[in-house]
Amino acid sequence: MIKLAHNELIVLLLSISAMLIISRIFAELGKKFKLPIVMGELIVGIILGPTILGMINPELFNFLFPRTGNIPIALDGIFSLSVIMLLFVAGMEVQLSLVLKQGKVAVYTSMFSMIIPFFTGFAVAWFFPEIFSISNEHGPKLLFALFFGTALSISALPVIARILMDMNLFKTNIGMVIIASAMFNDLIGWLIFSVILSMTNHSQTDHLSLGYTIMYIIGFGLFMLTIGKKIIDKTLPWMQTKLSWPGGVLSISLGICLLSAAFTEAINIHAILGAFIAGIAFGDSVHLREQAREIIHQFVTNFFAPLFFVSIGLKVNFIENFDPLIVAIVLILAFLGKVIGATIGARLGGMSKNNSIAVGFGMNARGAMEIILGTLALNAGLISKPIFVALVIMALVTSLTSGPLMKKFID
Amino acid sequence: MDLNKLKKRPSFPIETIAVAVSFSPNCQFILTEAKRLTDALEASLLLLHIGDKTTAKEKELDEQMANVGIDPNQSRVIWMDGEPVDTILKLCKLNIVDLLILGALEKENILKFYMGSIARNISRKAKCSVLLLTNPSEQPQKFKKIVVNGVENPKTIHTINTSLYLAKKIKAKELIVVNEINIIGLAMALSDSSTAPQTKEIKKNITDESEETLQSILNKLDNGEVKVSDKIIKGKPGYAISKFAKDKKADLLVINSPDTHLNVFDRIFTHDIEYILAKLPCNLLIVHSRL
Numbered sequence: 001m002i003k004l005a006h007n008e009l010i011v012l013l014l015s016i017s018a019m020l021i022i023s024r025i026f027a028e029l030g031k032k033f034k035l036p037i038v039m040g041e042l043i044v045g046i047i048l049g050p051t052i053l054g055m056i057n058p059e060l061f062n063f064l065f066p067r068t069g070n071i072p073i074a075l076d077g078i079f080s081l082s083v084i085m086l087l088f089v090a091g092m093e094v095q096l097s098l099v100l101k102q103g104k105v106a107v108y109t110s111m112f113s114m115i116i117p118f119f120t121g122f123a124v125a126w127f128f129p130e131i132f133s134i135s136n137e138h139g140p141k142l143l144f145a146l147f148f149g150t151a152l153s154i155s156a157l158p159v160i161a162r163i164l165m166d167m168n169l170f171k172t173n174i175g176m177v178i179i180a181s182a183m184f185n186d187l188i189g190w191l192i193f194s195v196i197l198s199m200t201n202h203s204q205t206d207h208l209s210l211g212y213t214i215m216y217i218i219g220f221g222l223f224m225l226t227i228g229k230k231i232i233d234k235t236l237p238w239m240q241t242k243l244s245w246p247g248g249v250l251s252i253s254l255g256i257c258l259l260s261a262a263f264t265e266a267i268n269i270h271a272i273l274g275a276f277i278a279g280i281a282f283g284d285s286v287h288l289r290e291q292a293r294e295i296i297h298q299f300v301t302n303f304f305a306p307l308f309f310v311s312i313g314l315k316v317n318f319i320e321n322f323d324p325l326i327v328a329i330v331l332i333l334a335f336l337g338k339v340i341g342a343t344i345g346a347r348l349g350g351m352s353k354n355n356s357i358a359v360g361f362g363m364n365a366r367g368a369m370e371i372i373l374g375t376l377a378l379n380a381g382l383i384s385k386p387i388f389v390a391l392v393i394m395a396l397v398t399s400l401t402s403g404p405l406m407k408k409f410i411d
Numbered sequence: 412m413d414l415n416k417l418k419k420r421p422s423f424p425i426e427t428i429a430v431a432v433s434f435s436p437n438c439q440f441i442l443t444e445a446k447r448l449t450d451a452l453e454a455s456l457l458l459l460h461i462g463d464k465t466t467a468k469e470k471e472l473d474e475q476m477a478n479v480g481i482d483p484n485q486s487r488v489i490w491m492d493g494e495p496v497d498t499i500l501k502l503c504k505l506n507i508v509d510l511l512i513l514g515a516l517e518k519e520n521i522l523k524f525y526m527g528s529i530a531r532n533i534s535r536k537a538k539c540s541v542l543l544l545t546n547p548s549e550q551p552q553k554f555k556k557i558v559v560n561g562v563e564n565p566k567t568i569h570t571i572n573t574s575l576y577l578a579k580k581i582k583a584k585e586l587i588v589v590n591e592i593n594i595i596g597l598a599m600a601l602s603d604s605s606t607a608p609q610t611k612e613i614k615k616n617i618t619d620e621s622e623e624t625l626q627s628i629l630n631k632l633d634n635g636e637v638k639v640s641d642k643i644i645k646g647k648p649g650y651a652i653s654k655f656a657k658d659k660k661a662d663l664l665v666i667n668s669p670d671t672h673l674n675v676f677d678r679i680f681t682h683d684i685e686y687i688l689a690k691l692p693c694n695l696l697i698v699h700s701r702l
Contacts, residue, residue, distance in 0.1 A: 089599070092599075093595065093596050093598070093599045095595055095682075096680045097677070097680040097681060097682035098595060098682070100671070100676055100677055100680055100682060101670075101671070101682050101683060103670070103671040157596065157599065158596075158599050158600070160596075161596030161597070161599045161600040162599075162600045164596070164600070165596075165597070165600040165601075165613070170594050170596070170597070170617075171563065171594070171617075171620075179595055179596055225680075226679060284680075286646065286647045286650040286651075286686070290598070290645060293598045294598045294601070294602070297598045297599055297601075297602035298602050300602075301599075301602040302602070
């Protein structure tokens with residue numbers, strides 16, 4: 001078994017502690033200006049990465065984050081684990097019953113806030129691939145168009161939840177509609193994204209036909225959300241009373257998450273889908289204690305999330321890859337598609353004109369979910385670095401503007 | 412059928428009670444409960460049987476009515492063929508029934524639950540209040556302790572008022588109005604950038620707001636002899652109150668009628684009333700406020 005050398009271990013620990021401590025300092029500073037925590041983490045990545053530290057002091061940058069040897073492998077493992085954990089906690093807050101409970105208005109809002117941005121993104125990418133420097137060959141163009149449509153159609157539940165809490169809208173009808181629709185968007189968005197990733201893998205490995213992959217995704221989802229959920233529901237009270245608290249439920253839940261992620265990865269679907277679906281099955285249980293939910297959230301959000309979001313800045317030079325045209329196009333399409341789509345949906349669902357527009361802006365926040373999606377697409381070779389940078393900027397701009405714009409329209 | 416009479420008809424006073432007669436082993440006990448409630452509420456009683464009208468059945472029903480003291484001159488029996496759920500619902504509408512009484516198992520087997528049993532399907536669809544009796548007995552049970560759902564919903568005020576009206580009429584001792592708090596996404600929203608005191612304060616504010624809303628309703632009530640209290644509980648709506656009613660050994664749980672048309676997906680992705688119908692914690696009254 002390959003082991004980290006004495007010096008490598010020290011460097012690894014140093015780099016992780018730098019990421020955690022500096023990102024916490026920036027997050028706390030950002031809080032004073034009401035900026036999302038993810039923004040502070042991204043800035044730290046940009047500071048510690050090739051954009052700033054790599055320019056000012058390349059020796060220190062290469063010392064902390066070497067590109068060869070065992071350290072990058074170890075860090076890659078930690079970053080992969082981080083994204084799996086992030087998707088698990090994102091899934092934990094998805095409660096499909098809420099969409100059913102909110103009825104027509106949530107169904108229309110979630111449908112239109114997905115369909116319109118998806119087709120807007122797909123059409124622009126399909127008919128004007130040259131803008132994004134995508135080859136005009138059918139295969140890569142289709143994959144990119146599908147990805148771009150998905151990237152514009154997802155929402156970021158964590159940011160939305162925070163905005164609604166700050167605006168004291170959590171318990172209101174408008175808040176519930178936004179939350180329910182964002183949950184549905186996330187679920188469908190990640191399912192589509194998993195298919196896209198599988199298609200990318202498929203073209204590379206040819207292990208599994210696409211039809212089988214889609215069948216596996218649907219089958220796995222149905223199994224986990226019905227039988228799997230029932231099994232978790234039956235065993236959770238036992239876990240929470242008979243095993244040590246909260247260690248028992250923490251290790252079993254994270255274990256189930258990793259098991260599920262391993263399974264989806266093994267059947268050629270990305271591990272994130274397994275983690276996300278396991279999160280839904282686990283988080284939807286009536287028996288999951290509030291305290292257990294909070295501990296899992298705290299652990300993932302404050303350990304894995306900073307590592308993941310800081311790592312983004314380490315991989316990409318944000319100045320070199322900043323393309324104003326792509327950024328502008330992505331921003332315009334993101335705003336138009338999502339706001340118009342969600343507004344039409346909410347209006348058709350019976351909401352007032354102003355509240356519908358407020359729902360539109362509320363749903364527009366992309367936040368961390370968009371950045372995760374973009375990172376995975378970048379790693380899979382689906383998108384170039386300039387598009388990734390544009391997606392990150394779009395995620396931040398939509399998250400920062402969502403709350404103030406909502407406030408302007410709410411009745 | 413004059414549906415205008417039905418529309419916006421208040422959920423109380425309860426003037427017409429219907430009871431579904433199935434000739435099951437519990438039939439006589441259900442009739443006993445129906446008689447007790449009819450007397451207490453000074454309502455008229457309607458007995459509904461969906462199925463063939465045979466001499467044997469007529470004789471059996473006459474005997475059971477006599478056994479429990481139902482006066483044939485002060486009640487009506489309707490026999491009708493057809494699909495039980497739709498036929499009962501249609502008869503309730505036609506006869507402006509205010510309260511339909513049905514016997515129900517505490518828990519159905521899994522297949523029957525997902526397919527939908529007669530009593531549960533009626534509960535989901537009825538346009539009048541429905542009382543599901545889980546354990547009727549020869550000795551009429553007194554509903555001493557009543558738990559009422561105080562969820563923030565326009566229907567709730569009618570449900571609470573109906574519960575109090577019923578509690579006074581049947582001389583219940585205690586009525587607990589319960590509001591369930593379940594803020595979806597709260598743990599996520601609080602996890603990254605809230606300090607411990609901030610988290611505590613946000614949670615406290617949420618509880619205080621719910622408490623105030625409930626108190627503002629309860630303060631306007633004329634409780635009479637009934638001891639009325641409120642309680643804020645945390646957990647998923649439906650499941651939390653069901654558990655609370657069970658733990659409190661309540662005799663009757665009162666909830667709002669469903670807001671949306673429920674189907675099998677609501678049973679798969681269980682929420683609200685479906686948690687209660689999955690396993691009845693005690694007798695269940697679903698108040699239809701006909702808003």
